[in-house]
Amino acid sequence: MTLAPPAQATPAPTSGPPAFTPGTRPVPPSPASAALTFAWRALLKIRRVPEQLSDVIAVPIIFTLLFTYLFGGALAGSPHRYLQFLLPGTLVMAVLLATMYTGVNLNTDLSKGVYDRFRTLPIWRPAPIVGALLGDTLRYLLASTLVIALGVALGYRPGGGVSGVLLAVALVVVFALALSWVFTLLGLVLRSSNAILSLAMVVLFPLTLASNTFVDPRTMPGWLRAVVEANPVTHLVTAARDAMAGTATLGQVGTVLLASAALVAVFAPLTMRAYRTRQ
Amino acid sequence: MKSSCDLAVHAAALTKTFGPTRALNGVDLSVPAGSVYGFLGPNGAGKTTTLRILATLLRPDAGAAQVLGHDVVREPDAVRARISLAGQFASVDEDLTGSENLRILGRLQGHRPRAARARAQELIEAFGLVDAADRPVKTYSGGMRRRLDLAGSLTAAPDLIFLDEPTTGLDPAGRTQVWAIVRALADQGTTILLTTQYLDEADQLAARIAVIDHGRVIAEGTPGQLRESVGSSTLHIRLTHPEQRPEAARTLERVFGLPVHLDANPAALSVSGRTPHQAATALADLCRDGTGVAGFSLGRPSLDEVFLALTAHSDSGQEHVA
Numbered sequence: 001m002t003l004a005p006p007a008q009a010t011p012a013p014t015s016g017p018p019a020f021t022p023g024t025r026p027v028p029p030s031p032a033s034a035a036l037t038f039a040w041r042a043l044l045k046i047r048r049v050p051e052q053l054s055d056v057i058a059v060p061i062i063f064t065l066l067f068t069y070l071f072g073g074a075l076a077g078s079p080h081r082y083l084q085f086l087l088p089g090t091l092v093m094a095v096l097l098a099t100m101y102t103g104v105n106l107n108t109d110l111s112k113g114v115y116d117r118f119r120t121l122p123i124w125r126p127a128p129i130v131g132a133l134l135g136d137t138l139r140y141l142l143a144s145t146l147v148i149a150l151g152v153a154l155g156y157r158p159g160g161g162v163s164g165v166l167l168a169v170a171l172v173v174v175f176a177l178a179l180s181w182v183f184t185l186l187g188l189v190l191r192s193s194n195a196i197l198s199l200a201m202v203v204l205f206p207l208t209l210a211s212n213t214f215v216d217p218r219t220m221p222g223w224l225r226a227v228v229e230a231n232p233v234t235h236l237v238t239a240a241r242d243a244m245a246g247t248a249t250l251g252q253v254g255t256v257l258l259a260s261a262a263l264v265a266v267f268a269p270l271t272m273r274a275y276r277t278r279q
Numbered sequence: 280m281k282s283s284c285d286l287a288v289h290a291a292a293l294t295k296t297f298g299p300t301r302a303l304n305g306v307d308l309s310v311p312a313g314s315v316y317g318f319l320g321p322n323g324a325g326k327t328t329t330l331r332i333l334a335t336l337l338r339p340d341a342g343a344a345q346v347l348g349h350d351v352v353r354e355p356d357a358v359r360a361r362i363s364l365a366g367q368f369a370s371v372d373e374d375l376t377g378s379e380n381l382r383i384l385g386r387l388q389g390h391r392p393r394a395a396r397a398r399a400q401e402l403i404e405a406f407g408l409v410d411a412a413d414r415p416v417k418t419y420s421g422g423m424r425r426r427l428d429l430a431g432s433l434t435a436a437p438d439l440i441f442l443d444e445p446t447t448g449l450d451p452a453g454r455t456q457v458w459a460i461v462r463a464l465a466d467q468g469t470t471i472l473l474t475t476q477y478l479d480e481a482d483q484l485a486a487r488i489a490v491i492d493h494g495r496v497i498a499e500g501t502p503g504q505l506r507e508s509v510g511s512s513t514l515h516i517r518l519t520h521p522e523q524r525p526e527a528a529r530t531l532e533r534v535f536g537l538p539v540h541l542d543a544n545p546a547a548l549s550v551s552g553r554t555p556h557q558a559a560t561a562l563a564d565l566c567r568d569g570t571g572v573a574g575f576s577l578g579r580p581s582l583d584e585v586f587l588a589l590t591a592h593s594d595s596g597q598e599h600v601a
């Protein structure tokens with residue numbers, strides 16, 4: 001009788017040992033450098049998966065065309081005249097609706113193993129989130145450019161010129177970035193991207209529609225008018241409208257910045273707490 | 280408290296519960312610096328949970344752990360600056376290319392752009408990923424993904440690397456490649472704590488092994504010591520008549536003095552012994568008793584058998600073989 005060979009023979013090495021040096025350990029990156037690396041990562045992902053921009057491209061175009069021709073005749077006598085009133089509002093709406101993808105993207109990203117690695121790196125704790133927001137700025141700028149370019153093509157003429165338009169876009173993007181912190185929080189605490197999308201609808205639709213985007217609040221019943229005038233989006237639309245017309249006041253700009261700061265002050269710490277305790 | 284100077288990891292009485300599940304039930308672990316340490320256990324034993332605590336991803340409910348002399352809960356940044364983790368499910372970005380993944384990780388470790396790019400290139404060449412470097416990772420095979428994952432852990436010369444099941448799902452060639460990488464790292468003086476479900480793998484790579492089951496370390500020692508406690512060779516027997524199995528089990532238990540493993544196959548049983556001589560004696564005894572032996576083989580003990588033997592040890596209060 002002979003004994004069988006061991007059941008688990010070790011395969012012979014097929015190649016020599018890999019040749020690599022231990023490398024060097026640099027000083028951990030500064031907060032800004034880490035956040036910028038995450039922003040770069042976001043841009044690389046847009047380049048690799050450009051279809052993620054389809055909403056950001058489609059929504060502004062559809063909104064601008066649809067609302068101009070749908071309401072224009074009834075509300076202002078002609079689409080052309082209405083566009084002059086509506087366009088800054090469409091700009092706000094298109095960009096604010098794009099903020100929900102911040103939460104969706106963060107949520108999908110977090111469910112991947114690569115975040116475990118990020119969380120074991122010696123980096124400024126909020127860097128992944130701040131970097132993602134910086135990357136989102138690109139989406140917001142893209143949406144803004146589309147709305148304005150289409151508006152100008154349809155006959156919109158900003159009285160404030162290029163500087164007025166740039167001021168309006170800057171205000172809208174700053175407010176959108178602040179609002180994004182609401183969605184980073186939702187992205188961290190909600191289980192699925194579907195849950196985020198449905199909650200986003202509940203938050204964003206009243207917020208953007210119950211405003212002065214489409215009609216002057218003076219035409220509304222008193223109670224609604226009170227709601228609309230308390231809505232920060234109304235102040236943003238007013239500021240953007242007047243900036244594009246070249247008549248914005250310091251007070252209007254200040255109100256938008258104050259509302260943005262308030263959003264960040266509340267939702268950034270909540271987001272970071274959720275990020276720290278998420279396991 | 281025990282000195283932690285020459286210990287890369289020192290964990291004491293770690294516990295962690297997830298809802299009703301007690302994932303860790305008092306894990307003690309001492310990993311000497313500068314060697315490969317194997318953390319061996321079946322599914323759900325608590326390997327990943329332990330690694331995540333040591334890598335500062337998870338807080339223990341109780342107990343304490345020092346990694347490279349720093350407390351994982353109080354000084355997570357000091358720990359993070361010197362460790363790397365390659366998780367159980369490849370921790371790389373699917374949408375990006377291999378090269379982009381490595382450059383991002385290099386930048387996040389603090390490398391300047393040029394240095395990050397150079398290091399990425401070096402690792403890509405060393406790990407045989409040159410052809411795939413500019414392809415999105417989602418087009419990679421399991422083996423390539425694992426190698427990229429390992430490369431991602433090496434962008435900034437960590438002192439300690441955690442590898443969670445680095446070879447699960449790889450074919451023998453892929454496994455051999457990963458083993459070669461682990462050995463090369465160990466030769467450079469990096470401490471490696473790797474988890475595995477395969478005794479064979481721990482045996483091949485690790486200077487010391489801890490066996491974990493149900494959230495507790497049930498044995499610890501060098502592979503030699505561990506094998507000693509379990510038996511170096513396992514006798515597998517297939518009987519002609521399954522109804523003779525109880526009788527055959529008694530004979531084996533008498534000769535080997537160790538618990539006999541009854542296989543799912545009703546005609547099969549196995550037992551671990553220290554010498555092939557015991558197997559010969561047992562077979563002769565079976566033959567003399569008139570037990571029909573359809574076939575047998577002598578092999579290395581499987582993880583099942585190691586557990587069987589070790590659980591028997593820990594029942595009699597003899598928890599550590601070292």
Ligand SMILES: Nc1ncnc2c1ncn2[C@@H]1O[C@H](COP(=O)(O)OP(=O)(O)OP(=O)(O)O)[C@@H](O)[C@H]1O
Nearest residue numbers: 297300301302320321322323324325326327328329
């Ligand atoms: N986040 C979690 N939520 C709930 N239960 C968890 C969680 N993580 C781990 N567990 C449970 O804790 C126990 C230990 O899990 P762990 O992942 O540490 O095991 P493991 O040894 O790594 O197993 P495997 O070999 O399957 O990877 C299991 O019962 C598992 O179901």
Ligand SMILES: [Mg+2]
Nearest residue numbers: 326327367443
């Ligand atoms: Mg695991």
